[in-house]
Amino acid sequence: MSVEIRLEAARVRYGPLEALHGIDLAVAGNRLTVLLGRNGSGRTTALRALAGTVPLSAGRVVWQGADVTRLPAYARARRGMCLIPDVRAVFTSLTVAENLELAAPDGDPAPALDAYPALRALLGRRAGTLSGGEQRMVAVSRALLAPARLLLLDEPGQGMSADVEARTHALLGELARSGRTVVVAEQSLAPGLAAAAQVVYELRRGAVAFGGEPAEWERTARP
Numbered sequence: 001m002s003v004e005i006r007l008e009a010a011r012v013r014y015g016p017l018e019a020l021h022g023i024d025l026a027v028a029g030n031r032l033t034v035l036l037g038r039n040g041s042g043r044t045t046a047l048r049a050l051a052g053t054v055p056l057s058a059g060r061v062v063w064q065g066a067d068v069t070r071l072p073a074y075a076r077a078r079r080g081m082c083l084i085p086d087v088r089a090v091f092t093s094l095t096v097a098e099n100l101e102l103a104a105p106d107g108d109p110a111p112a113l114d115a116y117p118a119l120r121a122l123l124g125r126r127a128g129t130l131s132g133g134e135q136r137m138v139a140v141s142r143a144l145l146a147p148a149r150l151l152l153l154d155e156p157g158q159g160m161s162a163d164v165e166a167r168t169h170a171l172l173g174e175l176a177r178s179g180r181t182v183v184v185a186e187q188s189l190a191p192g193l194a195a196a197a198q199v200v201y202e203l204r205r206g207a208v209a210f211g212g213e214p215a216e217w218e219r220t221a222r223p
Contacts, residue, residue, distance in 0.1 A: 002028065002029045003026045003027065003028060003029065004027050004028065004029035004030075004063070004064065004150060004181040005027045005050055005061070005062065005063040005064070005150060005181070006024070006025060006026040006027060006061075006062050007020075007023055007024060007025040007046065007049060007050065007059065007060075007061060008024055008059050008060040008061075008062060009022045009023075009024060009058065009059040009060070010022065010023050010024075010025070010046070010049055010056050010058070010059035010060070010061070011056060011057045011058040011059055012042075012045050012049055012054055012055070012056055012057060013057045018057075018206060019042050019045040019206050020042050020045055020046060020049065020206045021205075021206040021207050022058065022059065023042070023046065023203070023206070023207060023208050024208070025046060025201055025208060025211075027050070027181060027183055027199075028181070028198065028199060029181050030176060030177075030179050030180065030181060031176055031181065031182070031198040031199060032172055032173055032175075032176040032182045032183075032184065032196050032197045032198055032199075033181075033182070033183045033184070033197065033198070033199045033200075033201070034183075034184050034185075034186060034189060034193060034197045034199070034200045034201070034214070035047060035183065035184070035185040035186070035201050035203060036185075036186060036187070036188070036189055036200060036201065036202045036203070036217075037185075037187070037202060037203035037204060038187060038204075039187070040205070041202075041203040041204050041205065041206070042203045042204075042205070042206040042207070043185045043186075043203045044086065044154055044185055045206075046185070046203060047083075047152050047154055047183065047185045048083075048085075049061065050152055050183065051073055051076060051081060051083040051152050052068070052071060052072055052073035052075075052076045053073045053083065053085075056069055063076070063079075063081075063150075077148075080147070080148045080149045080150060081148055081149075081150045081152065082142065082143055082146045082148035082150070082151050082152065083152045083153075083154075084139050084140060084142060084143055084151070084152065084153040084154065084156060085154050086154035086155045086158060086185075089135070089136075089138075089139035089142075090127040090128075090135050090138045090139050091127060092126065092127050092128030093126060093127075093128060094126065094127060095123065095124055095125060095126055095127065096119055096122045096123050096124070096125055096126075096127055096130070096138055097109065097123040097124065099127050099138050099141075099142075100112050100113075100119075100123075100138070100141055100145065103141060103142040103145040103146055104145040104146075105145075105146075105147050109141070109145065111144050111145060112141035112144050112145055115141070115144055115167070115171055116137045116140075116141065116164070116167075118134070118137065118164075119134075119137055119138065119141070122134060131159065132158065132159030133158075133159035133160040133161065133164065135159070136156065136157070136158055136159050136160055137160070137164070137168075139156075140153065140156045140168055140171075143156075143172075143175070143182075144171065144175070148180075149179075149180055149181060150180070150181045150183075151172075151175065151180060151181070151182045151183070152183045152185075153172070153182070153183070153184050153185070154184075154185045155185060155186055155187070156168050156169075156172065156184060156186075157169065157186070157190065157193075165190065165192065166190070166191075166192035167192075168192075169184075169190060169192035169193040169195075169196050170192055170195075170196060172184060172196060173195070173196025173197075176196070176198075184197075189214065189217065189218070194214040194215075194218065195214075197214050198213070198214075199211070199212070199213065199214075200212065200213070200214050200217045202217065
């Protein structure tokens with residue numbers, strides 16, 4: 001199993017506070033990896049460190065064998081990385097149709113509309129007027145439409161109904177099986193996400209507390 005991207009002894013500071021305490025984290029290629037943790041655990045920071053939207057204070061980011069620690073986020077995006085953050089993930093002043101057209105290399109939003117049929121009735125609406133769950137569908141559609149090989153998603157199911165969230169996790173699993181590398185940061189391991197994932201990391205207070213298969217994590221997490 002080849003490694004697509006990894007953090008090596010990665011440290012991140014926000015002013016006087018250290019959010020990641022020298023963690024090592026390897027993401028396997030063509031797999032779905034989940035970063036679990038409560039708020040403040042460091043899972044979102046780890047995802048942003050991979051994407052380059054927060055700088056490391058120490059350590060390295062290695063992507064496909066190359067040190068990209070100093071490579072800015074826009075350059076990583078050009079090389080085939082797509083980040084879907086947990087906030088400000090859509091262009092609120094643009095319509096849903098315009099958001100989808102920007103994400104699709106050929107301007108065809110059909111794969112997103114097939115995945116989320118509810119978006120068809122919202123194509124003319126400005127994204128900023130949508131509910132939280134509807135905005136997340138538009139945001140996740142970027143991952144479905146983008147040609148990127150490495151997809152990083154922070155809480156993709158946030159605000160979605162249980163059925164739509166399960167469908168989203170299944171879609172992300174399909175992307176991984178089709179040859180793309182998917183990393184999802186979530187607070188908890190929903191059943192659909194557990195079924196789609198191959199690897200789970202749990203972060204606690206800026207350190208990796210667990211790394212292994214979902215079934216193993218579920219056994220160790222039981223009281």
